[in-house]
Amino acid sequence: MKVLYFAWLRQRIGIGEEAVDPPADVTTPRALVDWLVAKGGGYEKAFADTSAIKVAINQEFADYDAPIGKGDEVAFFPPVTGG
């Protein structure tokens, strides 16, 4: 599973992209966050308030309880501020 982080999430975590292989019970972005946060460090700090963090699955906005699997690209980022 490919995970991407943008803006201040990327800065807090220290990387913009990584390939992860979470356990089989990580089937949603919510479970993925919990699994990442358990690693501590930057993840814990970055995901302290997920209400301010958007999720995209395969480049589509998605909910924290949407299904995800091995081949998916999951991105976490703050609300967008372009334009």
Next chain:
Amino acid sequence: MKVLYFAWLRQRIGIGEEAVDPPADVTTPRALVDWLVAKGGGYEKAFADTSAIKVAINQEFADYDAPIGKGDEVAFFPPVTGG
């Protein structure tokens, strides 16, 4: 008094501008139109339906019963279609 005609009014009357010296009882655009129409010809044809003709007095939109006098510039034209 200076009188101006634009667009199809100008074409029907045959001139764009003229200096006129109407009698003292011509104190409104309405009376001016009546006086002009009485001359017949192009004026009669041009002013057949004044509901479709706007008036400006000294380059300001005005009503047909607004006061006008010797030194004024009175313009008649169809609804504007610029832009």
Next chain:
Amino acid sequence: MAVRVQRGEFDVGAELKALTKGNPQIGGLCAFTGLVRDVNDGASVSTLTLEHYPGMTEKMLERIEAEANKRWDLEASLIIHRYGTMNPEEVIVLTAAASSHRGDAFAACQFMMDYLKTEAPFWKVEDTGDGTRWVDSRDSDQAARERWKD
């Protein structure tokens, strides 16, 4: 704030660049250009000629621009309107409004166009295949203007 009434063509890009240049307070610029179409109300148009009322035209455009600046918080604004004979695809008119935020820029730009359409003394005559015809005013333009009434 600037208003220009002219016969000749102008460079829209250069006008917009000049309008925002040197003002880093501008966050958004909305610009509308009106162009000559080759078909109107079902008839083909070979040329379009705009007649206007010199003096009153400038006065009305300046008033419309001033009113836009009163209603919205603008950093810059511009109206350029041409008269004379034009071919299809030529630019007739440009209204532009710049502001720190986009909402004001959009509203002011559209306001200026809607007012100009009903209050600036210009008249269009089209040369179609079968001679010339004066363009009729549109109820939709009157309606567009009315919605800005407070």
Next chain:
Amino acid sequence: MAVRVQRGEFDVGAELKALTKGNPQIGGLCAFTGLVRDVNDGASVSTLTLEHYPGMTEKMLERIEAEANKRWDLEASLIIHRYGTMNPEEVIVLTAAASSHRGDAFAACQFMMDYLKTEAPFWKVEDTGDGTRWVDSRDSDQAARERWKD
């Protein structure tokens, strides 16, 4: 219809000219440009950097443009959005919509900006005198988007 995501600057005037060229059905073109301001939320900004999500950005912009073309009768449309580091007064984004009549052009242009502001994955970081700070999203942008919901 065209969407471009690029690092380099572009010539707004040339883009607009190319957009309308050869289409005499276009009667009106509405264009919005967003520019870098030198002050934001009270702090001076020396440079602005835009980060984006390559792939998803293009997909979202194309979807926004397609939706605008579905909702309004457009003859042409364009979105160009830059990323990377920019100075005050530089153009960040251009949305443009051309139609036979001006109402559709204005609405579509503003719709594309409002959607882009809340749905295109770009993030701004400002370099102020005291270091960098990520720009917060605005409730007003969310509200601007909501009003287009049917």
